[in-house]
Amino acid sequence: MNWHQIWEVASAPDNVPIVALLFLVPFYVWYAFRQALENDRLIDKLSADPQAAKTEYRKTEPWNPKWEREVHTWPYLLRIELVAAILVTALLMVWSITLSAPLEEPSNPNVTMNPAKAPWYFLGLQEMLVYFDPWIAGVIMPTLIIVGLMVVPYIDANPLGNGYYTYKQRKFAIWTFLFGFIGLWVLMIVIGTFIRGPGWMWFWPGQTWDAQRVEFAVNRNVDQIFGINGSWLVHFMPASNASYAPILARIIFGIFPILFYFVAAGYGVHRLLLTTEFSRKIFKRMTLLQMATMELFLILMLSLPVKILLRLLLRIKYVWVTPWFSI
Amino acid sequence: MAEENGDKKSTGLLDRVRRDVTDLKETIKEKGKEELEGLKEPEKTQLFRSIFRVKHDETPRNRALSVLSNVFFHLHPAKVNRDAVKYKFTWGMGGITFYLFIVLTFTGVLLMFYYHPSKVQAFRDILYLENDVPFGKLLRNMHRWAAHLMIIAVWLHMFRVFLTGSYKRPREFNWCIGVLLMVLTLLLSFTGYLLPDDQLGFWAVTVGTNMARATPLLGTEGPFGAMFGMTPYNDVRFALLGGSIVDANALLRAYIWHCIAIPLIASIFMALHFWRVRKDGGISGPAPVMLESEIKEEKGHRPVILRPSGMV
Secondary structure (H helix, E strand, O other): OOOOHHHHHHHHHHHHHHHHHHHHHHHHHHHHHHHHHHHHHHHHOOOOOHHHHHOOOOOOOOOOOOOOOEHHHHHHHHHHHHHHHHHHHHHHHHHHHHHHOOOOEEEOOOOOOOOHHHHHHHHHHHOOOOOOOOHHHHHHHHHHHHHHHHHHHHOOOOOOOOOOOHHHHHHHHHHHHHHHHHHHHHHHHHHHHHOOOOOEEEEOOOOOOOOOOOOOOOOEHHHOOOOOOOOOHHHOOOHHHHHHHHHHHHHHHHHHHHHHHHHHHHHHHHHHHHOHHHHHHHHOOHHHHHHHHHHHHHHHHHHHHHHHHHHHHHHHOOEEEEOEEEE | OOOHHHHOOOOHHHHHHHHHHHHHHHHHHHHHHHHHHHHHHHHHHHHHHHHHOOOOOOHHHHHHHHHHHOOOOOOOOEEEEOOOOOHHHHHHHHHHHHHHHHHHHHHHHHHHHOOOOOOOHHHHHHHHHHOOOOOOHHHHHHHHHHHHHHHHHHHHHHHHHHOOOOOOOOOOOHHHHHHHHHHHHHHHHHHHOOOOOEEHHHHHHHHHHHHOOOOOOOOOOOOOOOOOOOOOHHHHHHHHHHHOOOOHHHHHHHHHHHHHHHHHHHHHHHHHHHHHHHHHHOOOOOOOOOHHHHHHOOOOOOOOOOOOOOOO
8 A cells, every 4th residue: 555645645735725625524514514403403393383483583592582683793793804814814824834835847838747637626627527528527517517506596496494504494405515516526626636646547545646557448338339330221321321321320329318318317306306295395386497497407417427327337438429529 | 472461570582481481391291191191092083083084982873883984894784693793604704705815916916026927937936936035935825825715715605605595585696696706716716827837837727728629619629619610729728828829828818817807807796796795685694494384375476487586
């Protein structure tokens, strides 16, 4: 085992934020969930006792009817901001004195860095390049992430949980976000940083990053598995165009698995939206446009883990091959 | 003068001076005392009031005015939800993000004094900064780590806003502005990556902009790009780099985006973001919990295009 390798990656100054994320994200998930569960207990209590619901403060914070509901910004908020600013400055000072920003050799187009990695916050996208062509991983997916995040408030038809932590009242929204943020974004960054070595190959922690290592790509396309060669199409085509038959056959064939995925994933997502009585109630409140948008984005989001599984389990490279693009 | 004093015996110059000096002794003592008293309460002085515009008494009115009548503080409301000032609800991440933006602007401006965005100079400037400029290394380190920290703070801010459901009505649009601000933060960091002109930045930007080549329709290697007439010399990557390779023009473009254009755009969006926080009723909570039984049913005709108007 080569633990020096993993130490080298983890202690690189530019990777400090990712190491920090490894601690910060679990901490804040715990911190949020502790408050969410606390609120959920209060919600249970108030639901069981409608009389209390009318008189209670409805927060887990301590409350005395004699207290003011609001406090003056000066000094109660401004002093916190001052302290926060001082703490952040102190942290930055210590960090900047102890660790130096990396500076490599002068840029040189003739000497390729191996591995050539994007800045850490884009490593999720770079990791996606393993599973998708650049036009999807580098252009379509980022666009979908941005647009998908922006439509969130407009497709979330659940009026509960506005302004307080809760798990019980927003299970679906919270699981979706955790899956996207932690499972598909932070985890991909962690993989891109710690696992991907030279040639963007997979190196387990403890393995040496061997620049000489060679991997034999044995991936195949779905149409190759099914042996699509267009031999039956030739009969329907003019003889002069017969050479296009395999290409055409692959284009036509590829549409079916994609369609199948959209229908199957769409139905699966739809079922998921109708799991509990509460979620059915929320679903009823959604308009057609909300429903369609939400299901579309969920289907597209799920396509990433599905493609990862197809690659890892079935060694599939492309599902749909055309002369212009491949998926 | 002599007539005014009604003094008969002493009209000599010496006497007059002596008398004035005695008077002055008295006045100085008095005025000095007054001045010392004033120092005990600096907030009552003319100087203080000319700067802060209002008196500073221990009254609710003046506590409110000290926020409202101060250009830097007036982004705040005069009063806030008593539970909102606790760390556990907001985690302070939005404010920390803004503070880091200020730190980055400050250190960034100082760095600009020592940096030329040209292929010949850029890398040497960094070496000069690291080895010869007093505190230059500290300056560069702070700029870099503050940038990383800002990205983490932005993500955690978004995480908190999501988990508290703060994007819900009436804050939907402010969430969208926030998403754009996050993208701008990432772009700010990314454009800064190239500026030291070292191998790290060069290859990171090469990898990053190579993806632009694959843009559908607008990239030379993207789907339908070639059909659309795209070549390496007119596609979207060319526009980003100002050339077909990461070179002098790319450095200059990254510099201008990094130091001028994106900070300006981000500032405008930030102003909008903060203004909307206020207009939408301040920060979202901690709000009293709502119960399932309190969800109002939609009555009659439901509004189309997006969502029903929701609760309350």
